[in-house]
Amino acid sequence: MGEATVRQNENVAWRKIEGEGFLIDPEDSRLYRLNGVATRIWELCEDAISVEGIADALCREFDVDRGTALGDAGRMVEAFLKRRLLVTAAQGV
Amino acid sequence: MENCDLRQSMLGIAGLPVLLRSSDPDFWPFADRRYRNFYIPQDRRPEEIIDIVVAEDSAASPGRIGAATTRIEERNGAVVMHRGNAVGEWDRRLHRGRLVQPRTDFAPPAQYADYGCDSFLRVILSFRLLESGGLLVHASGLVRNGNGFLFAGRSGAGKSTVARLSSGDCLVLSDDLTLASPPGAGGTIFGTPFFGDFGAAGSNVGAPLKGICFLRQAPFARATRLSPAAAVQRLLPSVVSFSRSREAMAAVLGAAQDLCTRVPCYDLDFTQDVSFWRHIDG
Numbered sequence: 001m002g003e004a005t006v007r008q009n010e011n012v013a014w015r016k017i018e019g020e021g022f023l024i025d026p027e028d029s030r031l032y033r034l035n036g037v038a039t040r041i042w043e044l045c046e047d048a049i050s051v052e053g054i055a056d057a058l059c060r061e062f063d064v065d066r067g068t069a070l071g072d073a074g075r076m077v078e079a080f081l082k083r084r085l086l087v088t089a090a091q092g093v
Numbered sequence: 094m095e096n097c098d099l100r101q102s103m104l105g106i107a108g109l110p111v112l113l114r115s116s117d118p119d120f121w122p123f124a125d126r127r128y129r130n131f132y133i134p135q136d137r138r139p140e141e142i143i144d145i146v147v148a149e150d151s152a153a154s155p156g157r158i159g160a161a162t163t164r165i166e167e168r169n170g171a172v173v174m175h176r177g178n179a180v181g182e183w184d185r186r187l188h189r190g191r192l193v194q195p196r197t198d199f200a201p202p203a204q205y206a207d208y209g210c211d212s213f214l215r216v217i218l219s220f221r222l223l224e225s226g227g228l229l230v231h232a233s234g235l236v237r238n239g240n241g242f243l244f245a246g247r248s249g250a251g252k253s254t255v256a257r258l259s260s261g262d263c264l265v266l267s268d269d270l271t272l273a274s275p276p277g278a279g280g281t282i283f284g285t286p287f288f289g290d291f292g293a294a295g296s297n298v299g300a301p302l303k304g305i306c307f308l309r310q311a312p313f314a315r316a317t318r319l320s321p322a323a324a325v326q327r328l329l330p331s332v333v334s335f336s337r338s339r340e341a342m343a344a345v346l347g348a349a350q351d352l353c354t355r356v357p358c359y360d361l362d363f364t365q366d367v368s369f370w371r372h373i374d375g
Contacts, residue, residue, distance in 0.1 A: 013342030017350050018322040024329075024342040031329050033322070 005048040006077055006086045014042070023085060032085070037062070041076045048089045051077055105133035105297065106218065107227075107272045107283035112139035113210070117147035119199040123206045130294045131286045141217060143183075143190040145210060147199065163212050165335040172335075174216050179209035183217055190217060211287060215270065218285075219333050223344045226275030228352065229333040232305075234271030234282050234295070236264040237374055241282040241300030243271055244361070245331040246308035251363065253290035255308065258367050267295035270333065273302065273352055280355055304357050304373050311362035316372035324358035325349045 008014075014023040021039035023032040034042060040061065044054050054073035059066055080086040100121060101114040110133065113124060164175040174181040179198065183190040194209035219229045232245035233252040237259070244255045256268035266284030274281045280302045284295035306316070307327045319327070328349050334341055363369040 011339050013339045013346060015343070015346040015350060017325055018320060020322050022322075022325060022329075022346055024346065026337045026339055026342050029334075029337075029342075031326070033326050 003050045003052070005050045005053075005089045006045055006081065007048040007089050008042070008045050009085055009087050012085050016043075025083070025085060027084075030083075032083075037072065038076055041073060042080070042085075045077075045080070045086055101135070102128070103133050103135045103137065103139060104128055104131045104214075104286070105137075106131055106214075106285055107274060107299065109141070109218070109221065110137045110139045111141045111143060111214070111217075113143050113145060115145035115147070117145070119147050119196055120145050120194075120210070123199055123203065124210065127207070127211065127294060128286045130284075131297045133297075141188045141190065141221075143192060143210070143213065143217075146191065146193045147196050148193050149196055161208075163216065163335065165216065165337075167336065167338070172216060172220060174213055174335075176212045177205050177208035179205075179212065181209070181213035181216070183213070183220075185220065215287060215333060216335050218272070219335050220341075222272065222275075223334065223336065223341050223348075226344065226348050226351070228273045228345065228348045229285075230271050230273055230328070231269065231331040231333055232271050233268045234266030234284060235259050236266060236296075236298070236300040237262065237370065239300065240303040240374070241266070242303060242373065243273070243282060243305045244308055245305065245328060247330070250308040251310050252308065254310075254365070255363065255369075258365070259370070262367075264296050264298065264300075265293070266298070266300070271295075273348070274299070275348065275351075280352075302352070302356050304359065305352065306359045306361035306369075306373060309360060309362050310364075312364060313362060314364055314366075314369045314372060315362040316359040316369070317362075319353075319358045319360060321350065321353045321358070324353035327358075327360075328353060 012025050021034035021042050044057050051073045055069040058069040099116045104111040166173040170186045172183045179194040181192040192213045198205040232243040233256045235242050253268040256265045269289035270285050270287040272283040281299040282302045283299040284297055286294050332345055334345050
């Protein structure tokens, strides 16, 4: 059974400025400015990745326990999906 | 009665030669009033050619005018613009455009006249600029002591007010839409023929950009320096971009970052006088 994964919506333009992600969805020209952690989560989604995979990376890169990392990753992914900045993908394992 | 005498005039906007052609006598008084500061000699090869056709009322459905929003479709290398009852189609590869606008737009008080050629020019310019890394910014552009400043803000923020207050000792590039060149061109801002409440066409000159201000009317004058990231966030809503493509959005982000990194940017609280200059032109 594959693990649910997400990746960046390829229609979204983005750029990192002073460590902060700036995203523009061409569909509605809406601008999103992300903080440092959200930007890192966004970057991790450049290739298909699961919430667990994101949490693993956050644990390695930030001083954070796995429960907190899972919570942050889950909330952020949900917010990105809701705004169609991320899309879901099936990861065959 | 149809007038078959074709007239053409060349516009130069930030060095881009655009040839306007029309045989209709109703169009030219509007164009001359609006664009005369930007007419240039016709000894250059035009980079864009725009034909303007003034359509009779029956063909243009007068009465449905009112849609002030510019609607854009991109298809097969062409860009189609709808605004009010004006329709323009621009071939991006051939650099040719054709605009059809109802004659009623030019009848007094001609309040919809700028829905046609003015809007079409903005669309073409915005696409051309994105290709080269420049931006068309909804901002007042002023030149003081040879230095160029952008004053950006939403409608009502004070762009025209700043231009009016400063017109005594500044050159007004535009009080509505100012053009920022790509970095390779030295970071220059240019006047455009597009204007707002100031009511006068801008100046057809360029000046090195020295600062960007985001306007806020206040009972005091104060400039607060912004980080490049904060400035980009404020600048982006003022950028004129009609394309919905990812590439265009990426180009806007890149150009905005370049502008906001290159020059100091401020939140500018200002009063109804010119005292704000002390805070940014030191």
